Amino acid sequence: MPAIQAPVRPPQPPQPPPQTWDDHRIEVILGNLLRGGVLLSAAIVLWGACIYLSRHAHEPADYRIFRGEPSEYRTIHGVIESVMNGRGRGLIQLGLLFLIATPIARVGFSIVGFALERDRMYVIFTLIVLAILLYSLLGSGLGG
Amino acid sequence: MTIPEFTAVVAIVSFVAGLLGSLTGLGGGVVLVPLLTIFFHVDIRYAIGASLVSVIATSSGAAASYVKEGFSNIRIGMFLEIATTFGALLGAFLATRIPTSALAIIFGAVLLYSAYLSRKPRPPAQRNLPADALATRLRLNGSFPDLGGERSYNVQHVPTGFSLMFGAGALSGLLGIGSGAVKVLAMDQAMRIPFKVSTTTSNFMIGVTAAASAGVYLSRGYVDPGLSMPVMLGVLGGSLLGSRILVKAETKSLRLVFSVVILVLGLQMLYNGLWGKI
Numbered sequence: 408m409p410a411i412q413a414p415v416r417p418p419q420p421p422q423p424p425p426q427t428w429d430d431h432r433i434e435v436i437l438g439n440l441l442r443g444g445v446l447l448s449a450a451i452v453l454w455g456a457c458i459y460l461s462r463h464a465h466e467p468a469d470y471r472i473f474r475g476e477p478s479e480y481r482t483i484h485g486v487i488e489s490v491m492n493g494r495g496r497g498l499i500q501l502g503l504l505f506l507i508a509t510p511i512a513r514v515g516f517s518i519v520g521f522a523l524e525r526d527r528m529y530v531i532f533t534l535i536v537l538a539i540l541l542y543s544l545l546g547s548g549l550g551g
Numbered sequence: 552m553t554i555p556e557f558t559a560v561v562a563i564v565s566f567v568a569g570l571l572g573s574l575t576g577l578g579g580g581v582v583l584v585p586l587l588t589i590f591f592h593v594d595i596r597y598a599i600g601a602s603l604v605s606v607i608a609t610s611s612g613a614a615a616s617y618v619k620e621g622f623s624n625i626r627i628g629m630f631l632e633i634a635t636t637f638g639a640l641l642g643a644f645l646a647t648r649i650p651t652s653a654l655a656i657i658f659g660a661v662l663l664y665s666a667y668l669s670r671k672p673r674p675p676a677q678r679n680l681p682a683d684a685l686a687t688r689l690r691l692n693g694s695f696p697d698l699g700g701e702r703s704y705n706v707q708h709v710p711t712g713f714s715l716m717f718g719a720g721a722l723s724g725l726l727g728i729g730s731g732a733v734k735v736l737a738m739d740q741a742m743r744i745p746f747k748v749s750t751t752t753s754n755f756m757i758g759v760t761a762a763a764s765a766g767v768y769l770s771r772g773y774v775d776p777g778l779s780m781p782v783m784l785g786v787l788g789g790s791l792l793g794s795r796i797l798v799k800a801e802t803k804s805l806r807l808v809f810s811v812v813i814l815v816l817g818l819q820m821l822y823n824g825l826w827g828k829i
Contacts (some may be wrong), residue, residue: 452780541639544762
């Protein structure tokens with residue numbers, strides 16, 4: 408009795424591994440996001456620095472006594488207004504706001520990543536971290 | 552000094568601090584505040600605000616190169632960030648309440664402790680620890696690429712690590728530093744996470760932790776654009792250069808030099824704080 412032969416399959420081209428939302432892939436995307444955010448904010452700070460330094464070239468620098476910043480550099484609204492008025496320090500402050508927003512954006516995107524992995528526990532953990540961050544940014548008077 | 556001169560000198564000092572901090576793994580933020588207060592006579596509150604901003608920049612800037620290596624554990628990071636961000640918020644509120652001389656004394660103590668930690672030999676890593684029930688439920692255990700393929704690890708002592716992280720966050724918010732040394736202590740020593748995983752995960756957490764207190768600092772007027780600009784750009788440039796030449800540099804003697812610098816600055820901060828000079 409002849410041995411039953413398995414049907415011979417035509418040779419298949421090698422398939423790429425299926426793309427899944429694993430931790431590492433999410434991490435790489437988020438890492439690039441962070442670097443982009445930092446470079447963007449550094450560029451804005453540098454631009455503001457050029458305006459600031461050209462306008463205050465002969466004034467003395469003095470940080471001995473703490474006075475606290477005026478409200479135009481302490482609130483999001485004030486920063487945007489001083490940028491509109493073409494102020495260099497306003498632009499620097501805008502760049503710094505972008506910088507602070509970068510890790511917050513990463514936490515926000517991590518929620519999406521964990522949701523795609525259907526990891527409910529970590530979606531909740533990440534939401535807690537995001538809530539603390541948003542409270543710091545908006546609840547401390549910066550939003551005014 | 553005029554504003555352009557001051558900006559240039561602060562930018563150069565920050566660049567060197569960022570470079571050395573990145574090469575030695577001890578962080579640049581920890582020396583910036585004492586340098587600014589002792590040598591540039593900057594009020595410690597402005598110095599802390601500027602340092603905090605630079606900490607976010609270095610952490611986020613280096614993140615992309617760290618994650619490609621596959622060491623960092625996003626779950627450990629996110630879980631512990633609950634503790635660090637909460638601590639950072641508390642630290643930032645405390646910083647606006649306590650006198651600057653007390654800030655200087657705490658800062659001095661942290662510097663001395665960092666110098667001590669950087670000289671202390673690390674005990675050899677223990678392998679094949681049993682799985683901890685809580686760590687398993689929280690899905691913290693992971694693996695990383697090692698010489699002989701993927702090596703898995705089991706996280707230990709989750710409550711201890713979580714509490715230490717709360718302290719690390721509070722120090723970060725109080726002093727405007729990344730407090731990477733305490734974070735690595737919590738992960739490497741208490742939770743028994745492999746050193747490489749601890750350092751890269753800690754780097755990720757530093758930026759998020761600092762962002763939690765940065766909002767408070769900015770809204771209280773501690774972040775001066777004229778001072779933060781050269782500090783942030785300098786530290787960022789220095790640390791990006793440092794992460795590129797890290798492989799080639801001889802870091803052992805560099806680490807010794809840097810830890811002596813930290814020790815001296817720590818003593819100076821303690822002296823200034825105790826004698827009310829800050």
